[in-house]
Amino acid sequence: MNALAATNRNFRHAARILGLDSKIEKSLLIPLREIKVECTIPKDDGSLASFVGFRVQHDNARGPMKGGIRYHHEVDPDEVNALAQLMTWKSAVAAIPYGGAKGGIGCDPTELSTSELERLTRVFTQKIHDLIGIHRDVPAPDMGTNSQVHLFLYLYIPCMHATFSYSSNEQTMAWILDEYSKFHGHSPAVVTGKPIDLGGSLGREAATGLGVFFATEALLGECGKSISEMKFAIQGFGNVGAWTAKFIHGVGGKVVAVSDITGAVKNPNGIDIPALLKHKETTQSLKDFQGADAMDTNDLLVHECDVLIPCALGGVLNKENAADVKAKFIIEAANHPTDPEADEILSKKGVVILPDIYANSGGVTVSYFEWVQNIQGFMWDEEKVNCELKKYMMKSFHDIKAMCKAHDCSLRMGAFTLGVNRVAHATLLRGWEA
Numbered sequence: 001m002n003a004l005a006a007t008n009r010n011f012r013h014a015a016r017i018l019g020l021d022s023k024i025e026k027s028l029l030i031p032l033r034e035i036k037v038e039c040t041i042p043k044d045d046g047s048l049a050s051f052v053g054f055r056v057q058h059d060n061a062r063g064p065m066k067g068g069i070r071y072h073h074e075v076d077p078d079e080v081n082a083l084a085q086l087m088t089w090k091s092a093v094a095a096i097p098y099g100g101a102k103g104g105i106g107c108d109p110t111e112l113s114t115s116e117l118e119r120l121t122r123v124f125t126q127k128i129h130d131l132i133g134i135h136r137d138v139p140a141p142d143m144g145t146n147s148q149v150h151l152f153l154y155l156y157i158p159c160m161h162a163t164f165s166y167s168s169n170e171q172t173m174a175w176i177l178d179e180y181s182k183f184h185g186h187s188p189a190v191v192t193g194k195p196i197d198l199g200g201s202l203g204r205e206a207a208t209g210l211g212v213f214f215a216t217e218a219l220l221g222e223c224g225k226s227i228s229e230m231k232f233a234i235q236g237f238g239n240v241g242a243w244t245a246k247f248i249h250g251v252g253g254k255v256v257a258v259s260d261i262t263g264a265v266k267n268p269n270g271i272d273i274p275a276l277l278k279h280k281e282t283t284q285s286l287k288d289f290q291g292a293d294a295m296d297t298n299d300l301l302v303h304e305c306d307v308l309i310p311c312a313l314g315g316v317l318n319k320e321n322a323a324d325v326k327a328k329f330i331i332e333a334a335n336h337p338t339d340p341e342a343d344e345i346l347s348k349k350g351v352v353i354l355p356d357i358y359a360n361s362g363g364v365t366v367s368y369f370e371w372v373q374n375i376q377g378f379m380w381d382e383e384k385v386n387c388e389l390k391k392y393m394m395k396s397f398h399d400i401k402a403m404c405k406a407h408d409c410s411l412r413m414g415a416f417t418l419g420v421n422r423v424a425h426a427t428l429l430r431g432w433e434a
Ligand SMILES: NC(=O)C1=CN([C@@H]2O[C@H](COP(=O)(O)OP(=O)(O)OC[C@H]3O[C@@H](n4cnc5c(N)ncnc54)[C@H](O)[C@@H]3O)[C@@H](O)[C@H]2O)C=CC1
Pocket: 141, 142, 143, 144, 145, 146, 147, 208, 235, 236, 237, 238, 239, 240, 241, 259, 260, 261, 262, 297, 311, 312, 313, 314, 333, 334, 335, 360, 361, 363, 364
């Protein structure tokens, strides 16, 4: 089932549980605006290349629209539409004053040079700059816009030509900020997840992983268990996967398997995550890591473990593999990793699934803190950011549990009913339902 059909199905199920009026149900389902732009850039070899970019602005009843921008070869309008809708419910679940949006460009960022990526990002920003804005739509990082970009500074010193290399994880957001500011004046709050030197927030880089960690702790605690007694398998070792693994390893949780696009590794006694991070940083790959055995990447999702954390693509858990999943808990750090058919199979097996619109909401929550700091012109310290994040994650977990109790439903429907109800209420208060 495609991402949009799956998201719509979950929304309709929640609308039924809440007994929403059909007019308001329809108005919440249809996105406010769908933008499609062609971005043509000169490649480094002088040839021209065109890429299609999307920004879907789903809903703004609760505030400016908010959501990441993804660079991936599989980006398509339906998927961006689904991800934008998920952002609306996610912001509402987290109780932050935003609506939902998402963007993407159909490209393989690993095939583009740094200067080609910069040109592409700037052209995309030129095409959408009048439709985004501090109080309108605030982009952020997502898959492929988090990765390290290496910038080379050439510094000429007499008798010596020295090359200095600088790398940044937040470079894509810095380019968007710079390009947008050419049209509208310096506007740090137009984008979040940007470098600290340009007004980024301390703690934003780790925030989604830290939020996943707090969410996991809350769920396991509710079941009388703790992270330190559990075995984890993690799919994806980018921004979200790597930080999640680091936090889990930090409190004694055993990460027994990790995969990314380059391969997969396993160790039943637990992988040394700091060593794996160092290996990845040096080689850009999980291959040839000495502290674990190589395994087939396709086996990661069905690997022997207590807790499975997908941190990469959508739709990875489906009717083909759901019956073989060994984990008792699934924490959805990725967006829509579980399609509805898999959801049904896993639920019948008694697997507890913590849904994406709660589990990965740490990223957008700290994006909100970043936006607030930019608007206030006052920077928080990292301890304040992390303490506030914990408070938000705990509060929404309890709010979701209350919905589950009230409607006798799964955690996914608890989160969906919580989010949809808050957006429906804001819509009614504004008088938009007609
Ligand atoms: N970055 C953020 O703040 C947030 C991200 N998310 C979601 O988390 C997921 C991951 O995002 P990021 O970590 O930011 O992206 P990223 O680009 O930093 O990392 C993605 C990771 O997935 C791996 N990957 C790609 N295809 C794979 C495959 N077929 N098998 C195994 N691994 C594969 C990549 O190698 C990389 O390690 C996405 O679903 C994203 O929408 C959700 C909330 C916030």
